[in-house]
Amino acid sequence: MADFYRWEGEVLHLFVRVQPKASSDAFAEVQEERIKVRITAPRLTGKPMSI
16 A cells, blocks of 8 residues: 555545645655645745645
């Protein structure tokens, strides 16, 4: 089983690291038990980087 997701019954939990302001939208490599997702949108000002 990959470390970046977990099934609980019918619910799928994904553990991601988001990279804002990337040059293109894409799924990237798995890093530290999270899948990296690159998005072209900028980071929202005043919002936390992680929960």
